[in-house]
Amino acid sequence: xxxxxxxxxxxxxxxxxxxxxxxxxxxxxxxxxxxxxxxxxxxxxxxxxxxxxxxxxxxxxxxxxxxxxxxxxxxxxxxxxxxxxxxxxxxxxxxxxxxxxxxxxxxxxxxxxxxxxxxxxxxxxxxxxxxxxxxxxxxxxxxxxxxxxxxxxxxxxxxxxxxxxxxxxxxxxxxxxxxxxxxxxxxxxxxxxxxxxxxxxxxxxxxxxxxxxxxxxxxxxxxxxxxxxxxxxxxxxxxxxxxxxxxxxxxxxxxxxxxxxxxxxxxxxxxxxxxxxxxxxxxxxxxxxxxxxxxxxxxxxxxxxxxxxxxxxxxxxxxxxxxxxxxxxxxxxxxxxxxxxxxxxxxxxxxxxxxxxxxxxxxxxxxxxxxxxxxxxxxxxxxxxxxxxxxxxxxxxxxxxxxxxxxxxxxxxxxxxxxxxxxxxxxxxxxxxxxxx
Numbered sequence: 312x313x314x315x316x317x318x319x320x321x322x323x324x325x326x327x328x329x330x331x332x333x334x335x336x337x338x339x340x341x342x343x344x345x346x347x348x349x350x351x352x353x354x355x356x357x358x359x360x361x362x363x364x365x366x367x368x369x370x371x372x373x374x375x376x377x378x379x380x381x382x383x384x385x386x387x388x389x390x391x392x393x394x395x396x397x398x399x400x401x402x403x404x405x406x407x408x409x410x411x412x413x414x415x416x417x418x419x420x421x422x423x424x425x426x427x428x429x430x431x432x433x434x435x436x437x438x439x440x441x442x443x444x445x446x447x448x449x450x451x452x453x454x455x456x457x458x459x460x461x462x463x464x465x466x467x468x469x470x471x472x473x474x475x476x477x478x479x480x481x482x483x484x485x486x487x488x489x490x491x492x493x494x495x496x497x498x499x500x501x502x503x504x505x506x507x508x509x510x511x512x513x514x515x516x517x518x519x520x521x522x523x524x525x526x527x528x529x530x531x532x533x534x535x536x537x538x539x540x541x542x543x544x545x546x547x548x549x550x551x552x553x554x555x556x557x558x559x560x561x562x563x564x565x566x567x568x569x570x571x572x573x574x575x576x577x578x579x580x581x582x583x584x585x586x587x588x589x590x591x592x593x594x595x596x597x598x599x600x601x602x603x604x605x606x607x608x609x610x611x612x613x614x615x616x617x618x619x620x621x622x623x624x625x626x627x628x629x630x631x632x633x634x635x636x637x638x639x640x641x642x643x644x645x646x647x648x649x650x651x652x653x654x655x656x657x658x659x660x661x662x663x664x665x666x667x668x669x670x671x672x673x674x675x676x677x678x679x680x681x682x683x684x685x686x687x688x689x690x691x692x693x694x695x696x697x698x699x700x701x702x703x704x705x706x707x708x709x710x711x712x713x714x715x716x717x718x719x720x721x722x723x724x725x726x727x728x729x730x731x732x733x734x735x736x737x738x739x740x741x742x743x744x745x746x747x748x
Contacts, residue, residue: 397411
């Protein structure tokens with residue numbers, strides 16, 4: 312499927328932001344959300360030239376903000392000269408978007424389209440592109456009348472970048488539906504392949520910890536600090552889209568896998584969570600979650616709430632969690648983070664960028680993953696080389712004693728794998744009889 316990337320090198324797309332403040336919404340909440348939207352626009356390659364905040368108790372059915380407000384946006388846009396794009400901080404229905412474009416006489420998109428545009432830029436693997444294409448098509452399908460008519464005359468830019476379905480031709484509803492069916496089928500294969508990989512990890516007793524958190528909280532920086540890897544980091548939103556897995560050796564010599572996943576965000580539409588289930592399955596299957604928190608952010612509590620909502624939607628809110636309160640190297644943040652530690656069962660204050668608190672964090676992670684293992688004592692005949700090799704691959708061996716044709720082991724083994732060696736299990740006293748006095 313062809314993909315054309317639009318370039319902003321010649322002319323940066325000029326953006327006007329629109330936020331709506333409901334009856335029970337504080338002005339600072341709306342302003343904070345717009346600031347985040349401005350970051351999204353910047354990441355997508357646009358330039359914010361102005362923003363409007365309107366009070367509206369109930370969304371207008373036809374225009375979301377009402378005709379008078381829409382006309383005031385149109386007047387300002389006309390004064391700017393040239394092309395501008397209007398970006399709403401809330402989802403617009405197909406009819407609302409179409410009606411707003413007619414009143415304002417400019418391209419109108421919403422927050423979801425900006426997020427999809429960023430996803431299109433940052434999906435580098437075939438799996439990631441499949442998920443982005445599916446999310447875009449499912450979003451655009453009900454908007455065919457506005458988004459897919461006469462595409463050869465449509466301008467590119469944010470919300471229309473790199474879309475699946477060839478921008479130079481008209482794509483009818485049946486073609487898009489066929490593409491959606493194909494993409495879902497291919498993503499099913501992706502899930503099966505990843506399930507096979509996970510089963511392989513489980514056979515070898517690998518512990519899996521997934522990093523979750525608000526976008527730009529520092530997850531990729533932390534995985535680099537812990538594993539010595541070079542996952543791409545940047546001070547932008549949604550830099551990491553495709554999951555990245557790295558191996559780590561913990562202080563107790565236990566080996567584990569860390570997976571960095573896509574960051575969460577407020578107002579993350581449900582259908583985007585659904586589309587990225589193949590990526591987020593790494594979170595679902597993890598033994599433990601590492602919630603990376605930007606302790607320096609002024610709205611840190613709301614970011615934590617947003618992450619917890621998505622985790623609940625994924626059905627993983629009951630998993631063991633270590634909270635990494637990050638960015639304590641910034642002025643005044645360490646004291647704040649230390650106070651926040653009291654709100655979590657297991658929390659460590661760190662600076663992933665400077666390495667501060669990392670050794671303490673590694674110890675807490677080792678202890679948490681240690682709890683998933685149990686101590687066992689075994690007697691295995693030396694002739695069963697395959698079973699011995701399997702034990703060495705999945706267990707932490709404390710002692711092994713060779714005696715005649717047998718090997719006696721004292722090990723820590725994943726609880727779920729202990730049953731595989733049930734025929735070889737012996738009592739602790741029987742093992743200790745073979746230790747040197």
